[in-house]
Amino acid sequence: MYHCYFANKTKQNKIILLILHRFDALENITEGDTFLPNKSNGKIEIQFTDFVGKTSFGMSIFNLSNAILGSGILGLAYAMANTGIILFVLLLTSMAILSAYSIHLLLKSAGVVGIRAYEQLGNRAFGRPGKILAACIITLNNIGAMSSYLFIVKIELPHIIQGLLRLTFTVARQNFMGEGINAIGFSLYMHLLCIYAFILGYLGYTSGFSLSCMVFFLISVIYKKFVTECPGEHTKLITINPQTAFTIPIIAFAFVCHPEVLPIYTELKNPSKKRMQKVANISILTMFVMYLVTAIFGYLTFYGNVKSELLEMYSKKDTLMLCVRLAVLIAVTLTVPVVLFPIRRAVLQLLFPDKPFHWVRHISIAVCLLFLVNLLVIFVPNIRDIFGFIGATSAPSLIFILPGIFYICIVPEEQEPLKSRPKIQAIAFVTLGFIFMIMSITFIIIEWVTGKKTSGGH
Numbered sequence: 001m002y003h004c005y006f007a008n009k010t011k012q013n014k015i016i017l018l019i020l021h022r023f024d025a026l027e028n029i030t031e032g033d034t035f036l037p038n039k040s041n042g043k044i045e046i047q048f049t050d051f052v053g054k055t056s057f058g059m060s061i062f063n064l065s066n067a068i069l070g071s072g073i074l075g076l077a078y079a080m081a082n083t084g085i086i087l088f089v090l091l092l093t094s095m096a097i098l099s100a101y102s103i104h105l106l107l108k109s110a111g112v113v114g115i116r117a118y119e120q121l122g123n124r125a126f127g128r129p130g131k132i133l134a135a136c137i138i139t140l141n142n143i144g145a146m147s148s149y150l151f152i153v154k155i156e157l158p159h160i161i162q163g164l165l166r167l168t169f170t171v172a173r174q175n176f177m178g179e180g181i182n183a184i185g186f187s188l189y190m191h192l193l194c195i196y197a198f199i200l201g202y203l204g205y206t207s208g209f210s211l212s213c214m215v216f217f218l219i220s221v222i223y224k225k226f227v228t229e230c231p232g233e234h235t236k237l238i239t240i241n242p243q244t245a246f247t248i249p250i251i252a253f254a255f256v257c258h259p260e261v262l263p264i265y266t267e268l269k270n271p272s273k274k275r276m277q278k279v280a281n282i283s284i285l286t287m288f289v290m291y292l293v294t295a296i297f298g299y300l301t302f303y304g305n306v307k308s309e310l311l312e313m314y315s316k317k318d319t320l321m322l323c324v325r326l327a328v329l330i331a332v333t334l335t336v337p338v339v340l341f342p343i344r345r346a347v348l349q350l351l352f353p354d355k356p357f358h359w360v361r362h363i364s365i366a367v368c369l370l371f372l373v374n375l376l377v378i379f380v381p382n383i384r385d386i387f388g389f390i391g392a393t394s395a396p397s398l399i400f401i402l403p404g405i406f407y408i409c410i411v412p413e414e415q416e417p418l419k420s421r422p423k424i425q426a427i428a429f430v431t432l433g434f435i436f437m438i439m440s441i442t443f444i445i446i447e448w449v450t451g452k453k454t455s456g457g458h
């Protein structure tokens with residue numbers, strides 16, 4: 001159906017067509033499609049017969065790691081500064097393990113009914129309301145993720161422009177042009193981003209470049225610890241203060257990748273639950289190490305002064321940090337279409353179900369979304385508030401509550417009664433999610449109310 005829009009079949013058009021067709025193929029599959037039971041280790045496992053995954057084991061690890069890694073990494077040093085090293089390590093470890101368990105629940109539910117999308121699990125468990133609920137939560141989460149990415153752009157782009165100008169022009173001229181250039185630069189960037197997001201639609205998770213940018217960021221954070229003068233503070237092993245309320249939400253936000261797990265499973269070569277769980281465990285472990293190292297070295301460089309966006313702490317005049325800022329900017333820019341795609345798909349499915357693809361709809365939704373996110377980014381004062389709000393609402397829903405409930409509803413009673421150990425574990429998991437959600441929201445609201453009255457933050 002897209003061919004009419006691409007009468008001129010250049011190489012680029014062909015690639016776009018390929019991407020659109022691939023997603024059509026995935027979206028048109030419903031739960032009623034045929035699945036081939038595959039006997040592995042004596043247990044029946046459902047296999048998809050209509051879509052043959054081609055992504056290798058290693059590449060899938062790479063893709064899932066990319067789905068996990070995002071702006072959350074920039075908030076972890078702040079989280080550590082407000083909990084102390086020991087408590088932070090405990091919380092980070094627990095979240096990594098719980099996140100892997102949540103993927104186990106998703107894979108098991110998906111295996112029972114042969115479903116390959118998070119929203120469709122909601123449909124299977126509760127019918128259309130379940131699907132709508134899952135779609136709304138994914139949309140909220142991705143709008144939050146996208147806002148945090150654009151927030152980083154808002155903070156870092158002026159420093160990058162000034163740094164680049166400093167490298168090319170004299171200081172006097174740069175000071176004279178500074179503010180105007182920043183404003184023009186930001187608006188130009190947003191326009192380019194819009195065009196880029198529309199044209200590419202969906203890049204897939206294969207943007208290895210953004211992962212390399214983050215590794216470069218990590219190495220620079222470690223290096224800077226050894227060349228920056230310490231503010232002479234003591235390392236805190238355990239500490240609690242009003243900002244501690246943001247710790248669990250920031251960590252949860254950093255580990256969210258769950259809506260991406262089933263699409264990556266679908267594309268995995270020789271798929272089996274065990275193989276995909278291995279992919280998930282390795283990705284989570286790798287990201288856990290990356291997060292831990294960033295948090296420790298970021299914290300040990302600035303101690304209690306660290307801000308919720310780590311990059312803001314580094315000198316604006318340093319050429320290495322200028323390159324790191326640029327790398328992180330590119331990394332988050334490459335991720336924008338990836339998080340935009342599920343939102344647009346959810347909006348399309350909710351507002352225009354059964355309507356064929358149309359460029360006008362496609363572009364209008366993207367414009368509205370980017371406009372909304374831009375407004376959000378302009379009015380939200382601190383990236384910590386985005387991490388906190390999303391990490392306390394959609395993150396616990398996507399990691400704990402929904403996978404647990406889907407598992408309890410989808411795995412049949414005959415296979416696992418409600419009183420069996422796996423189901424009781426799942427019930428406990430859902431309860432934990434609710435406790436964590438209510439606790440975080442309450443503490444964050446208290447911090448917002450009291451924090452504004454006192455010092456306005458840390």
Ligand SMILES: NC(=O)C[C@H](N)C(=O)O
Nearest residue numbers: 068070071072145254256
């Ligand atoms: N995709 C997300 O929800 C957030 C991602 N885990 C991040 O740290 O940016």
